[in-house]
Amino acid sequence: MSKENTLASPKKKKLPHIYGLLFIIIVVCALATWILPAGEFDRVVNEAGRTVAVAGTYHAVDASPVGPFAMFQAIYNGFCDAGGVVFFVFISYASINIIIGSGAFNGLVAALLKVFKGKARVVIIPVFLTIVGAASSTIGLFEEWFPFIPVFAGIAVAMGFDAIVGLAIVAVGAGMGYSGAMMNPFTVGVAQGIAEVAPMSGIGYRIFCHACMIVVSSIFICRYALKIQADPTKSIIYGDETNITMSEKEVQNAPFTIREKLVLLILAIGIVCVIYGCKVYGWYFAELSAVFMIMGILSAIVMGNNLDAICKKFADGFTNVAMACMMIGLARGILMVLQAGNIIDTVVYYLSLPLSALPAALSAVAMLIMQTFLNFLVPSGSGQAATSMPIMAPLADLLGVSRDTAVLAFQFGDGLSNIVWPTGFAAIMAGLAGVKVEKWWKFIIPVFLGLFVTQAALMVIAVMTGFGA
Numbered sequence: 001m002s003k004e005n006t007l008a009s010p011k012k013k014k015l016p017h018i019y020g021l022l023f024i025i026i027v028v029c030a031l032a033t034w035i036l037p038a039g040e041f042d043r044v045v046n047e048a049g050r051t052v053a054v055a056g057t058y059h060a061v062d063a064s065p066v067g068p069f070a071m072f073q074a075i076y077n078g079f080c081d082a083g084g085v086v087f088f089v090f091i092s093y094a095s096i097n098i099i100i101g102s103g104a105f106n107g108l109v110a111a112l113l114k115v116f117k118g119k120a121r122v123v124i125i126p127v128f129l130t131i132v133g134a135a136s137s138t139i140g141l142f143e144e145w146f147p148f149i150p151v152f153a154g155i156a157v158a159m160g161f162d163a164i165v166g167l168a169i170v171a172v173g174a175g176m177g178y179s180g181a182m183m184n185p186f187t188v189g190v191a192q193g194i195a196e197v198a199p200m201s202g203i204g205y206r207i208f209c210h211a212c213m214i215v216v217s218s219i220f221i222c223r224y225a226l227k228i229q230a231d232p233t234k235s236i237i238y239g240d241e242t243n244i245t246m247s248e249k250e251v252q253n254a255p256f257t258i259r260e261k262l263v264l265l266i267l268a269i270g271i272v273c274v275i276y277g278c279k280v281y282g283w284y285f286a287e288l289s290a291v292f293m294i295m296g297i298l299s300a301i302v303m304g305n306n307l308d309a310i311c312k313k314f315a316d317g318f319t320n321v322a323m324a325c326m327m328i329g330l331a332r333g334i335l336m337v338l339q340a341g342n343i344i345d346t347v348v349y350y351l352s353l354p355l356s357a358l359p360a361a362l363s364a365v366a367m368l369i370m371q372t373f374l375n376f377l378v379p380s381g382s383g384q385a386a387t388s389m390p391i392m393a394p395l396a397d398l399l400g401v402s403r404d405t406a407v408l409a410f411q412f413g414d415g416l417s418n419i420v421w422p423t424g425f426a427a428i429m430a431g432l433a434g435v436k437v438e439k440w441w442k443f444i445i446p447v448f449l450g451l452f453v454t455q456a457a458l459m460v461i462a463v464m465t466g467f468g469a
Helices: 018-035 068-081 083-101 104-115 121-139 148-158 163-179 188-194 203-230 248-252 258-281 285-302 307-340 344-356 360-377 381-399 403-419 426-432 437-464
Strands: 043-045 051-053
Touching: 018 068, 018 307, 068 083, 068 307, 083 188, 083 258, 083 285, 083 307, 104 258, 121 148, 121 163, 121 203, 121 258, 148 163, 148 426, 163 203, 163 403, 163 426, 163 437, 188 381, 188 403, 203 403, 203 437, 258 285, 285 307, 307 344, 307 381, 344 360, 344 381, 360 381, 360 403, 360 437, 381 403, 403 437, 426 437
Parallel strands: none
Antiparallel strands: 043 051
């Protein structure tokens, strides 16, 4: 499969560049400050020490429309205001990039394939869904899984399934990892910071949600895989030309020496330190960045890299994540415009009116729907958090649901839709697996709908059980 073919589909996108899209939103918000009435809620500090809006206290204030020059100033102010988040993402991503580059995950895949050799092949689906999902849930892997797509597509074909099964293992696993993330620093971490929710808050229920989604998706994918194994003509891509012909032996040759195992051990210890530090000592961006840096440096040393090589790897990581970090700053500019124009509470107030007529549980489901559609416009997880959470967090206060529930709605809406929406990664992932994107949609849409219903049920349970209250 050529690079030209792989990248053909994304060029068909009609939406503007994400920077352009965010700038358009900033312009629209600036215009809105001239149209919408300025207003605000009274705020108090609750028992948990969080500043929250008080329902029923919305009132008008003096108008302060944002002009063109002030709008561009707001963009700069947004970058400054988001500095903590931006630099944390820079450091953590660069560190994780070193761990991925070590080849430790490749070796782990090879080792597990040898374990399952000769056993019931379908078992590999929930096993790898869990592994991919766990990595995405904890250290935020998503695009980093792309190199594994043709590998897993080849494995699936060699095992008597089809390329869609291999693609689904990686794509659905990563999507579920983000949706059910217990400590993903790029989405949940950013959203919790904006919503003034303590890091690692609600981790137990998030793990439960992730487990539920693994069960549901495993049922869908295993049922399809067994159908293909019994009758290859039932494959959605039966008869399509594909270059995915990898044998199982090729994958099993990836090295998994003491070096790769030590890198995985460093990663595991780092994750434990992050969880313990956040829960016991209240660690935040500075402490978490230090842990990620230490993990990256130790991993590079274990793999035999010298000082210059380590520095180059960090520089490459900074370069690769620069676009996402700029999106966070631009998206924060939206908040700056809304705050300068004193209309953010107006937006929250009018959003709350239709939702307030619903029971709290249904309001939470409505929040999930809103976040899922928002991800079509802002496919960046960190960017979406920066765009939506300043509105969704106080909206949750007014609806009588916890801010943890608002964060849950965000992560549900952000994760899985990335593998479905054309503005996300659907076309790129399908291309890497040698699958036509329309064939991928034919398979994934029923799976997505099944998982969406599961998420809606989990949102209702969260409200009924007082999650995060």
